Amino acid sequence: MLFLLAALLFLAVAIAILIKFATTDGDFTLISKGPPNKKEIEGKVVWITGASRGIGEILAGQYVNLGAKVILSARNVSELERVKTELVATCPPSRVEVLPLDLASGEESLKEAVEKAESLFSGSGVDCMIHNAAFERPKRKALEETEEALQATFNINVLGTINLTRLLAPYMLKRGRGHFVVMSSAAGKCPAPGQAIYSASKHALNGYFHTLRSELCQKGIKVTVVCPGPIQTVKLSGAGSSGQSDSTEKRVPSERCAELTIVAASHGLKEAWISYQPVLLVMYLIQYMPTIGYWFMDKIGANRLDAAAKKSNTYSWKLFFGEKKKTT
Ligand SMILES: NC(=O)c1ccc[n+]([C@@H]2O[C@H](COP(=O)([O-])OP(=O)(O)OC[C@H]3O[C@@H](n4cnc5c(N)ncnc54)[C@H](OP(=O)(O)O)[C@@H]3O)[C@@H](O)[C@H]2O)c1
Ligand SMILES: *[C@@H]1O[C@H](CO)[C@@H](O)[C@H](O)[C@H]1NC(C)=O
Ligand SMILES: *[C@@H]1O[C@H](CO)[C@@H](O)[C@H](O)[C@H]1NC(C)=O
Numbered sequence: 001m002l003f004l005l006a007a008l009l010f011l012a013v014a015i016a017i018l019i020k021f022a023t024t025d026g027d028f029t030l031i032s033k034g035p036p037n038k039k040e041i042e043g044k045v046v047w048i049t050g051a052s053r054g055i056g057e058i059l060a061g062q063y064v065n066l067g068a069k070v071i072l073s074a075r076n077v078s079e080l081e082r083v084k085t086e087l088v089a090t091c092p093p094s095r096v097e098v099l100p101l102d103l104a105s106g107e108e109s110l111k112e113a114v115e116k117a118e119s120l121f122s123g124s125g126v127d128c129m130i131h132n133a134a135f136e137r138p139k140r141k142a143l144e145e146t147e148e149a150l151q152a153t154f155n156i157n158v159l160g161t162i163n164l165t166r167l168l169a170p171y172m173l174k175r176g177r178g179h180f181v182v183m184s185s186a187a188g189k190c191p192a193p194g195q196a197i198y199s200a201s202k203h204a205l206n207g208y209f210h211t212l213r214s215e216l217c218q219k220g221i222k223v224t225v226v227c228p229g230p231i232q233t234v235k236l237s238g239a240g241s242s243g244q245s246d247s248t249e250k251r252v253p254s255e256r257c258a259e260l261t262i263v264a265a266s267h268g269l270k271e272a273w274i275s276y277q278p279v280l281l282v283m284y285l286i287q288y289m290p291t292i293g294y295w296f297m298d299k300i301g302a303n304r305l306d307a308a309a310k311k312s313n314t315y316s317w318k319l320f321f322g323e324k325k326k327t328t
Contacts, residue, residue: 024280025252026260027273036259037266042067047117047126049101049164050133052079054233055183058258059130064091066262069121073101073113074133097121103133103160104152107167110160114167125175128265129168131161131205132183135198139308142196150197157201162208169212169221177220181265182209186229186279190286190293193301194308202227213270224265227283229275230315231257248313250276278317296320 024031046063050056052074060070064087072080080098087096097120101113118125135156140149165180172178187195188202206225213223232251257274264272273283285293303319 021280022277025256025274025276027280027283030260030264030269030272030274033263033267033269036066036262038066040266040268041262043069044127045069045071045121045124046128046130047071047073047099048130048132049073049103049161050183051083052076053083055228055231055254055257055261056130056132057083058254059132059261060096061087061090062255062258062262064095068128069095069097071097071099071117071120071126073099075100075102103164104155105160107163110164111167114164114171117168118171125171126168126178128179128181129165130181130183130265131164133161134183135201137195137198139194139305139314141194141305145197153197153201154204157198158204158208161205165208165212169216172221173216173219175220179222179224179265180209180212181224181226181261182206183261184225184227186227186273186275186283188225189227189273189283190279191297191301193297193304194314210270222268224269225271226261226264227271227273228252228257228261229273229279229283231274249315251315252276279315 021028041063046060046068048056048060048063048070051060051070051072056074060072060083063070070087072083074080077098077100080100084096084098099113099116099120102109133156135149135153137153161182169178182205184205185198185202186192187199188206190199192199206227209223209225213221217223230249230251231254233254252274260272260274273280275283282293282296285296287293300319303322304314307314307316307319
């Protein structure tokens with residue numbers, strides 16, 4: 001009798017965990033953290049690249065609301081000014097600065113940007129650097145990628161981002177504290193059929209920043225690598241640069257992605273995954289059962305290329321079994 005009760009209890013817990021896993025939008029550690037840790041945010045200077053739209057813009061708004069001071073960077077000055085204007089409608093104008101920056105423009109201008117960022121807010125220095133900018137990511141077969149896309153992706157996502165880090169880190173080390181938050185991707189953990197170069201660039205970031213933390217964590221430098229799956233950043237009407245093409249793709253809203261990113265950063269997590277299923281399951285498989293995970297992705301690969309070509313759902317369970325011909 002007692003045994004039966006224990007078995008039932010075990011079953012109930014297992015089912016509850018399964019349901020939670022099926023409906024969650026982040027990895028278990030991240031989801032267990034609760035709200036952002038405000039102590040780590042209030043009054044801090046947060047520098048965000050790619051703040052002119054998408055996740056970066058939303059992140060800036062949430063950081064400001066939580067009491068941070070933000071520096072908005074991207075190339076498009078008029079878009080940055082628009083974001084600033086919208087932000088200062090809800091907070092003191094003294095908490096938002098615009099700092100135009102092209103990550104592909106080479107060391108000299110990155111150096112100038114770092115000096116400028118350090119001098120803002122009466123020289124209080126950058127507490128947290130959010131590497132969020134990235135080159136566009138259209139879906140293309142690996143062998144059809146162009147040299148230009150390869151160069152641009154690596155210049156912006158990898159070389160520019162690493163260069164900026166190398167220029168900023170010495171200031172943080174002098175202060176004995178600093179935090180790098182890196183917007184990587186599920187494509188930085190798993191194969192991403194149709195996005196080989198993008199995936200390669202994000203894997204590079206994961207390697208660099210986890211290594212950087214291992215070298216500098218005892219000197220007060222924190223690193224949080226955030227790996228989102230599909231995120232809803234554009235109002236859907238045709239594919240944007242971010243390749244969001246199909247309205248049946250179930251994507252985590254960018255507001256939630258930004259919120260979970262801030263939770264991960266403010267609780268000092270080393271890595272965080274943000275996604276609905278099935279991408280989250282694939283991430284767990286690749287991390288903990290790679291043989292099964294890669295087998296699964298090999299089943300999906302070619303089907304996903306077809307789905308991308310037909311602009312249909314590239315995150316569907318159906319890809320595993322082969323796309324049914326769409327009747328349009
Ligand atoms: N959206 C998703 O589904 C998704 C999923 C996983 C990971 N992510 C990652 O999350 C981050 C944000 O994604 P998103 O979809 O919000 O991006 P997005 O809408 O494509 O915006 C990219 C941002 O980067 C800036 N940028 C582009 N090239 C730049 C350069 N050379 N120098 C400086 N800034 C540059 C853009 O501003 P300007 O054009 O004004 O420079 C823009 O603000 C990216 O790292 C992306 O890889 C996104
Ligand atoms: C910046 O954004 C505005 C408005 O979205 C657009 O009209 C303009 O062409 C962009 N500028 C550059 C340099 O891309
Ligand atoms: C990165 O820095 C190196 C020098 O350290 C420079 O040669 C290269 O052009 C820079 N690349 C980018 C994209 O900033």
